[in-house]
Amino acid sequence: MPSLKDLRNRIASVKATQKITKAMQMVAAAKLRRAQSAAEAARPYANRMGVVLGNLAGGVAPGSGPALLAGTGKDQVHLLVVCTGERGLCGAFNTAIVRLAREHINSLVAQGKTVKILCVGKKGYDQLKRQYEKQIIELVDLRSVRNIGFTNADAIGKKIISLFEGGQFDVCTLYFSRFRSVIAQIPTALQLIPAQIPVNDNAAGGAQAAYEAEPEQEEILATLLPRNISVQVFTALLENMASFYGSQMSAMDNATRNAGEMIRKQTTLYNRSRQAMITKELIEIISGAEAL
Amino acid sequence: MAAFHFELVSPEQLLFSGEVESVVVPGTEGQFTVLKYHAPVMTTLKPGVVEVEESPARKRRVFVRGGFADVAPTGLTVLAEQAIALEDFDAAKLAQEIKNAEEDVADAAAGESKRAASEKLDQLRELKAALGL
Numbered sequence: 001m002p003s004l005k006d007l008r009n010r011i012a013s014v015k016a017t018q019k020i021t022k023a024m025q026m027v028a029a030a031k032l033r034r035a036q037s038a039a040e041a042a043r044p045y046a047n048r049m050g051v052v053l054g055n056l057a058g059g060v061a062p063g064s065g066p067a068l069l070a071g072t073g074k075d076q077v078h079l080l081v082v083c084t085g086e087r088g089l090c091g092a093f094n095t096a097i098v099r100l101a102r103e104h105i106n107s108l109v110a111q112g113k114t115v116k117i118l119c120v121g122k123k124g125y126d127q128l129k130r131q132y133e134k135q136i137i138e139l140v141d142l143r144s145v146r147n148i149g150f151t152n153a154d155a156i157g158k159k160i161i162s163l164f165e166g167g168q169f170d171v172c173t174l175y176f177s178r179f180r181s182v183i184a185q186i187p188t189a190l191q192l193i194p195a196q197i198p199v200n201d202n203a204a205g206g207a208q209a210a211y212e213a214e215p216e217q218e219e220i221l222a223t224l225l226p227r228n229i230s231v232q233v234f235t236a237l238l239e240n241m242a243s244f245y246g247s248q249m250s251a252m253d254n255a256t257r258n259a260g261e262m263i264r265k266q267t268t269l270y271n272r273s274r275q276a277m278i279t280k281e282l283i284e285i286i287s288g289a290e291a292l
Numbered sequence: 293m294a295a296f297h298f299e300l301v302s303p304e305q306l307l308f309s310g311e312v313e314s315v316v317v318p319g320t321e322g323q324f325t326v327l328k329y330h331a332p333v334m335t336t337l338k339p340g341v342v343e344v345e346e347s348p349a350r351k352r353r354v355f356v357r358g359g360f361a362d363v364a365p366t367g368l369t370v371l372a373e374q375a376i377a378l379e380d381f382d383a384a385k386l387a388q389e390i391k392n393a394e395e396d397v398a399d400a401a402a403g404e405s406k407r408a409a410s411e412k413l414d415q416l417r418e419l420k421a422a423l424g425l
Contacts, residue, residue, distance in 0.1 A: 044301045048301050048369050052362045150373075219336075
């Protein structure tokens with residue numbers, strides 16, 4: 001049976017924790033709003049980019065064209081770019097992405113493929129290095145970056161491309177969490193190389209409209225494809241950011257509620273034992289008076 | 293003049309979407325004007341100014357730093373690497389900004405902040421060149 005003082009201390013400490021989780025929840029909510037609008041603002045660009053690529057790639061015979069589009073013709077070495085958060089205290093956000101990536105890694109390894117991992121975000125790195133330390137080739141740390149700009153994504157995109165041009169891998173897949181709503185973040189795998197071209201069913205197009213290209217089509221594709229990768233990474237990072245704050249917000253909301261519940265229980269216990277003590281003392285006094 | 297659909301997007305946001313009468317696009321192989329029923333063309337852009345004419349009375353100028361223009365039967369889409377509306381720029385203000393940026397570069401310590409400052413300066417100089425000031 002804990003003493004009254006113990007109970008008092010316990011209640012005070014839970015109250016302090018509750019204040020912290022509450023503050024974190026509100027901070028996450030404020031940041032979520034910003035991250036969400038950033039993610040939504042970036043969507044049109046990625047969509048148009050897909051359409052433009054589709055228009056252009058429609059004219060290229062399947063299997064031909066630049067290596068970024070057609071692939072190397074093999075799928076022996078896989079590069080997995082795993083984007084996670086830099087911080088914890090966000091529910092199952094990081095774990096969900098890592099779990100998806102891990103399932104893919106295991107199935108690829110079972111098929112006898114070689115796997116390489118590029119980690120973006122420290123939390124995913126921490127979770128993956130336990131099992132796959134040798135496969136991890138690099139960790140991109142974005143902790144010092146407050147607002148993710150296109151330059152950050154571009155740097156990662158360039159890194160991926162230089163690895164690809166160096167013949168380091170054949171297939172590249174990006175793992176991140178797509179933001180649906182505050183309570184739903186969907187871990188997603190997206191194949192970057194060879195590029196997945198959205199199929200265009202342009203009503204006006206019918207048969208693909210003959211495109212004039214300035215400069216040559218190949219040249220445009222050669223600039224457009226690397227750019228597309230950076231854009232995809234950028235979108236992924238922004239979606240991830242929004243998902244992270246969404247996940248953190250609901251996790252902290254839960255924590256605050258649990259703390260409230262705990263305070264209620266402990267307070268009941270505290271009051272009961274205080275009352276029991278008073279009753280005991282009264283009985284002692286009364287029986288002492290009666291004995292005289 | 294007949295209107296057609298025009299969209300200007302940068303990675304950060306959708307800058308313009310709507311019906312316009314003509315758009316001047318700074319292509320790498322030369323500037324060209326897009327009107328309705330323009331033949332489908334795909335081109336890369338050089339840093340320069342996109343001139344949008346919504347109606348003879350309403351014109352807008354936007355500075356873009358490279359990107360792509362896609363003229364499709366459905367309309368024109370410009371994917372800019374970076375876009376800055378020019379309404380809030382004039383020669384004096386720009387000169388002042390360039391001066392500030394130069395000072396920032398001189399003051400900034402080595403590393404990330406220096407890089408950011410000199411990038412900003414480069415942008416402003418490109419902008420100045422594009423405006424022909």
